[in-house]
Amino acid sequence: xxxxxxxxxxxxxxxxxxNMIWAYQNIVGMPRIAAIEHPFGRPYGDVGDAKTQRxxxxxxxxxxxxxxxxxxVEHLPFVWHESPKQTKWHxxxxxxxxxxxxxxxx
Amino acid sequence: xxxxxxxxVDPWRFxxxxxxxxxxxxxxxxxxxxxxPWTPVTKPLSESKLALLSTAGLxxxxxxxxDMDFERKNPTRGDPSxxxxxxxxxxxxxxxxxxxxxxxxxxxxxxVALPLDRARELVAEGRLGALAQxxxxxxxxxxxxxxTQEQQSAPEIAARMISDEVDLALxxxx
Numbered sequence: 003x004x005x006x007x008x009x010x011x012x013x014x015x016x017x018x019x020x021n022m023i024w025a026y027q028n029i030v031g032m033p034r035i036a037a038i039e040h041p042f043g044r045p046y047g048d049v050g051d052a053k054t055q056r057x058x059x060x061x062x063x064x065x066x067x068x069x070x071x072x073x074x075v076e077h078l079p080f081v082w083h084e085s086p087k088q089t090k091w092h093x094x095x096x097x098x099x100x101x102x103x104x105x106x107x108x
Numbered sequence: 109x110x111x112x113x114x115x116x117v118d119p120w121r122f123x124x125x126x127x128x129x130x131x132x133x134x135x136x137x138x139x140x141x142x143x144x145p146w147t148p149v150t151k152p153l154s155e156s157k158l159a160l161l162s163t164a165g166l167x168x169x170x171x172x173x174x175d176m177d178f179e180r181k182n183p184t185r186g187d188p189s190x191x192x193x194x195x196x197x198x199x200x201x202x203x204x205x206x207x208x209x210x211x212x213x214x215x216x217x218x219x220v221a222l223p224l225d226r227a228r229e230l231v232a233e234g235r236l237g238a239l240a241q242x243x244x245x246x247x248x249x250x251x252x253x254x255x256t257q258e259q260q261s262a263p264e265i266a267a268r269m270i271s272d273e274v275d276l277a278l279x280x281x282x
Binding site: 005010013015016017018027030040044050059063073077082095101 | 114115116117118119120121122123124130131132134135136137138139140141142143144145146147148149152153156158161164179180182183184206207208209210211213214216217219220221223225226227229230235236246249251254257258261262263265266267269270274275276277278279280281282
């Protein structure tokens with residue numbers, strides 16, 4: 003996704019990437035990052051939580067106004083409403099690459 | 109929901125230790141990328157047309173879905189194509205194909221990954237200029253080969269955004 007952001011930005015359209023694993027920045031070099039501590043699959047907020055979805059959208063959009071230089075990372079203040087242990091985000095079956103790695107290890 | 113204190117987002121909060129180890133081991137301590145492209149923002153949000161992009165493997169029902177069989181047969185690769193999504197897309201009119209997340213949340217509320225309803229509210233209130241006609245999805249897992257996504261899909265998406273006169277693009281990996 004970061005690579006896609008770079009291509010769109012280079013084509014002349016400013017981008018913000020709302021990103022959980024913002025640490026990838028050192029590999030990719032994204033123009034503007036809004037870093038968010040939300041679980042995978044639900045970057046904007048939980049099902050039916052319009053209030054958080056809207057607040058995250060507005061916070062991410064505000065990075066278009068605040069970022070002044072390439073590679074800016076804005077850490078958004080949102081705290082997910084469940085603990086990591088309570089939070090279910092994994093698919094029902096391990097992804098093919100994870101299944102392959104588990105097979106190699108066993 | 110939020111606290112006022114500045115904080116640093118923990119990128120590994122939800123990964124678990126196995127994924128953290130696997131993913132963080134690839135990240136260098138210092139920047140290792142080519143110069144970052146930059147297009148200055150020239151208009152206020154209230155006059156800007158916004159396009160959204162999600163990596164959730166979203167496609168309109170009736171359109172060709174992202175190819176999960178390809179990844180099942182080639183576990184180190186992912187479908188590198190992209191899909192156009194209508195601005196009035198909803199959970200009921202979209203399907204999500206992505207083998208690395210639980211897509212049932214998106215099936216119940218598209219706004220968790222593609223907040224078109226929320227963006228429309230901002231347009232109605234005048235905080236955002238307009239919503240683009242077309243929005244976009246890729247499928248986030250590309251594994252060992254990002255060439256097609258970078259050299260084919262991304263330029264096609266950018267060209268479509270330009271022809272749609274998009275001012276700002278907000279991307280959200282899942």
